[in-house]
Amino acid sequence: MARNPRYDVLFEPVRIGPVTAPNRFYAVPHASGMTNTMPRMRAAFRATKAEGGWGVVCTGYVSIDPSSDDAPLPYATLWDDEDIRSHALMTDAVHRHGALAGIELWHGGGSVMNRVSRIPSMSPSGTAWMPTHVNFMGHQRPRVMDSQDIRELLQAQKQAARRARTAGFDIVYVYAGMGYLPYEFFLPEWNQRTDAYGGPLRNRVRLVRELLEVTHEAVGGQCAVALRISLEELRARRSEHAPSEAHELVELLASVPDLWDVKMDSGPTDCAPSRFTSEGSHEPVIDFVKSITNRPVVGVGRFTSPDAMVGQIRRGVLDLIGAARPSIADPFLPQKIADGREDEIRECIGCNICISSWHDSVPVRCTQNPTIGEEWRRQWHPERIARAQDADSTVLVVGAGPAGLECALTLGRRGYQVILAEAQEDLGGRLRFETRLPGLSSWSRVLQWRRSQLQRLPNVAIYRGNRLDAAQIVELAPRHVVTATGARWVPLLYSPLEVPAGTLDTANVYTPDDVAAGAALNDPVIVFDFDNYYMGSALAEHLAKSGHRVSYVTPAGHVSAWGIMTNEQPQTHRALAAAAVPVHTLSRVESFDGEEVTLVHMFTPARAQLPCKSLIIVGARLPDDAVYQALMAQGEALGEAGIVSVSRAGDALAPGAIAHAVYSGHRMGRELGASEQQVPFRRDAPLRSAIDAGGG
Ligand code: ADP
């Protein structure tokens, strides 16, 4: 199909200093969890974006010096020449697809603890970044940088920039955002210096100016020099000389970088979850930058719609459409627009499971795109898949939740005759209910994309309203059966030592499944949440908004405590406060008599009674694998019917988040009928030549 001329502007080349981006699609720096220890996985992951049409593909944060060590979070290094090879693997791979490669050089300053290098960290005036934040808390304060430290920092940036050029990068960054060292110089609360780097804003930007200058010097006009900067706080600060300190700063540095990469200041605002924040949320903060500088500007906004992207260009907000999450969810997003296939874009749902991978220090995972991070290790390409050896034989997939849908789609693409049977009239499994909870409507993209892709496959037949049992399946006699029948919530409680203490089987005890099925709840309602992800708080908010009197109880210290991994935690608390839901943390439900629950404090014997007519326990889930078990009990009857394999995928195998179910369904779809040799699982290793040769 031809490209829609409305989108032509997205395919215009953009000059960035001495280099030219082939189009306006810019995969911005973002954490991938793949450090220098996984260079081949990392190169293949980024090369796939270049293959998919992103004109610029960047690294995540790359430390310029051992005094910036973010362990245990996964950061890359360019500390010496030994690190060059590891990065060159990526630049070569990206260049093979005609894209530019960018590198985000980084120093964490007072935000890092240098837990591995054990070098005391440093900041402008000895103040730590986020010192009250438990995850970042350390027990050593940063030291105050002196003028020698500043000279050494500039030298480290210069050397790293020179190495970046040698590694083949086209765009080299100075990173002044998110609380990292150069950013700490901007704010007087962190920068109380009385030398030339403190005081008025023109002094507070001096370090960044000098970092940009040494970077220009090091790359000698061969690479573009980009400034990545957080503007949220600065935009909120008054300036005597301009509408805000952000305006003043951009005026001061307007043409020093070749490219402005503009963003927000903290995870929850910069990489905001869709549950609380819509697409394009950065615009009110960054919309002025282009009016001051004549250098190109890139910014993000979880853009997945080409019309929204064109709008950003036409309205003069951005020159380059930056993307982290949309490029993870669909590395081929630009190519699909180029081909006039924008309806095939697998849109990011804004769940931030990808961010949780960084917090977990593991290679990036994505709810929408199960192939991300597996391009090299498992040889999974997001758009291509080999035909199965026994293609054309029939596979029955039982259950059309995220796992069953993804599995049926993958099997269909491999050429199987697929029958997808779903007990309910509507497809989607858990999504049917969950996408109706406050803020979760974008998650329906998981279903929409798969449904629309399945409709294009003539070899996939979907049967709705078909609850199958083992006898019916044997009668159908497909060659393979995949059961993707999901999981159910159980009202299981745990002892203080977290030993399962049996289910609470009294009347008026419910699970999220009961609420989904329309259980009539009497007020007051208590949601007892030790699942700790979104379900407990989303349910409490949903019920409060439906007029119920609801309280929220959790043994954790926060509402939906795991939400810190997905940047959702602050807004989750605000959402429950706005819905007037009282919150009881560090509390366990000890008993419920139909009128009252007794709560016991997690660490003391303190008890409290709360009135309660309906108790909803959001805790454990168990696989719903009765069909699988019944089939396995059939023994030889299966073989006699010609059924050669019966398996489980998704929650029916191991209950987890939607991302786990999609991944499990995909893997089942890829590997069904394949021999072990055809199922690669390669192990990556660092690339360091001198050490490998015995020189280290
Ligand atoms: P997952 O996240 O693993 O995909 P879900 O719970 O979201 O799991 O989806 C499981 C789906 O399987 C649900 O839509 C459910 O209606 C369907 N299902 C469960 N048992 C059967 C069955 N025996 N026959 C057909 N569909 C079933």
Ligand code: SF4
């Ligand atoms: Fe988007 Fe979620 Fe995938 Fe991240 S994990 S890219 S937020 S769909």
